[in-house]
Amino acid sequence: QSVLTQPPSASGTPGQRVTISCSGSSSNIGSNTVSWYQQLPGTAPKLLIYSNNQRPSGVPERFSGSKSGTSASLAISGLQSEDEADYYCAAWDDSLNGVVFGGGTKLTVL
Amino acid sequence: EVQLVESGGGLVQPGGSLRLSCAASEFTFSSYAMSWVRQAPGKGLEWVSSISASGRSTYYADSVKGRFTISRDNSKNTLYLQMNSLRGEDTAVYYCAKLGGSGWPRGYYFDYWGQGTLVTVSS
Numbered sequence: 001q002s003v004l005t006q007p008p009s010a011s012g013t014p015g016q017r018v019t020i021s022c023s024g025s026s027s028n029i030g031s032n033t034v035s036w037y038q039q040l041p042g043t044a045p046k047l048l049i050y051s052n053n054q055r056p057s058g059v060p061e062r063f064s065g066s067k068s069g070t071s072a073s074l075a076i077s078g079l080q081s082e083d084e085a086d087y088y089c090a091a092w093d094d095s096l097n098g099v100v101f102g103g104g105t106k107l108t109v110l
Numbered sequence: 111e112v113q114l115v116e117s118g119g120g121l122v123q124p125g126g127s128l129r130l131s132c133a134a135s136e137f138t139f140s141s142y143a144m145s146w147v148r149q150a151p152g153k154g155l156e157w158v159s160s161i162s163a164s165g166r167s168t169y170y171a172d173s174v175k176g177r178f179t180i181s182r183d184n185s186k187n188t189l190y191l192q193m194n195s196l197r198g199e200d201t202a203v204y205y206c207a208k209l210g211g212s213g214w215p216r217g218y219y220f221d222y223w224g225q226g227t228l229v230t231v232s233s
Binding site for chain 2: 002032033035037039044045046047050051056086088090092094096097098099100101102103104
């Protein structure tokens with residue numbers, strides 16, 4: 001059972017916009033910034049979004065992040081086949097004194 | 111481009127010990143906090159431990175506290191994870207990650223990852 005809650009799966013067709021949610025509490029998302037990671041099959045995770053809505057250089061503008069209260073979201077617009085991957089949210093938890101991850105969302109491009 | 115190369119994984123019996131290393135290059139290692147994150151087979155990501163740039167401040171997940179020790183040698187650009195009293199549930203790929211951000215430790219994120227090293231705990 002992960003501290004941050006993500007839907008286990010999501011799907012969309014090429015060109016569509018999909019959103020992945022990440023629900024937490026006042027001790028993590030509610031008081032700290034959220035980051036998102038993309039893990040392609042058989043590879044190491046890669047930073048996608050940091051500080052709630054900032055994209056590292058090299059990450060396409062199709063990827064965007066937002067946060068409201070104790071929840072965060074990752075949106076992917078113009079879905080492409082290469083976006084098929086697992087996506088994880090993460091944040092510091094003040095009660096646990098450590099980083100907590102969501103359980104991950106497997107995105108399928110139909 | 112930042113490079114992080116883990117080593118030291120392998121098969122170990124329950125109750126045994128192992129030390130993982132992460133060789134860092136292409137950035138000023140001594141200026142950045144670092145972390146270990148693991149992933150059990152077919153499972154999600156789990157944060158293990160973080161260490162400040164100087165090495166004076168460390169944090170651990172409850173699941174490894176008292177058994178694992180994170181450390182660094184800034185003169186060798188190397189991060190370590192000493193793992194003792196290993197259990198079956200410690201079986202995972204262990205990733206070394208560089209931390210970016212500010213406001214240690216709350217505002218940090220994992221901006222670069224190594225390729226991982228597999229630790230298998232089994233008799």
